[in-house]
Amino acid sequence: MRSRLTKVRAMFAVAVATLALSFSAGVASAGAEGATSPYASQARQSGLTASQTSALQHEVDRYLAQMGGKQVAANVIDLGGKNLMFVALPGEAHPRDMTKGALDNVCDDVVPYGYFCAFSGTDFNGTSIPMYSCARYPIPWTADGSWINNQTRGTVANFLDDGGVSRWHDDGAYTYDRVAPWYWVHWVKNC
Structure with a gap:
């Protein structure tokens, strides 16, 4: 039982870490793109x-x-x-x-x-x-x-x-x- 709970927690931690990395990468690319896009300049x-x-x-x-x-x-x-x-x-x-x-x-x-x-x-x-x-x-x-x-x-x-x-x-x-x-x-x- 303990081994199964540990696996579930590990899977949850990996999922949260993956989501956090995806989110921060998306924010970073949006920020970088927004800073150099012609639309940001237009704004x-x-x-x-x-x-x-x-x-x-x-x-x-x-x-x-x-x-x-x-x-x-x-x-x-x-x-x-x-x-x-x-x-x-x-x-x-x-x-x-x-x-x-x-x-x-x-x-x-x-x-x-x-x-x-x-x-x-x-x-x-x-x-x-x-x-x-x-x-x-x-x-x-x-x-x-x-x-x-x-x-x-x-x-x-x-x-x-x-x-x-x-x-x-x-x-x-x-x-x-x-x-x-x-x-x-x-x-x-x-x-």
Whole structure:
């Protein structure tokens, strides 16, 4: 019995040590990569501190792990060529323009005609996903957010559950919701 307990403890100790090494190696490589990546430089040029840059990269990495895509700027993710996601710095109301206008976040002020914009926060704040082409777009949020449908007059947006079933639709453009429950929405089909 004692020999078995000793083996279990040894296996547990090896597992904990392996996890600790993996974690510290991941932190070290993320820190080293973040210090030299073009995105860290872009963030610094936009006035972010090292702490803010790290927090922003953590948020971007979280979205990448959840949704896939490719980081194309300090706070911009290309979601497979269909559209972009503009990530707000944690604690800020809107994503900053860190590309000097090269990638336009149309959801920033007034949503232009032809777009549906989804926001991670209520009252059109937080990270945003602009939707223009007719498609099914992933929604990664599980708390209350908001949206604006300013597509062609009368264009109806459908809100789909985890099975891809449309469970609700808006009344057609122009419509909006300042406090939208994203917890059940996994996709928006904007047309």
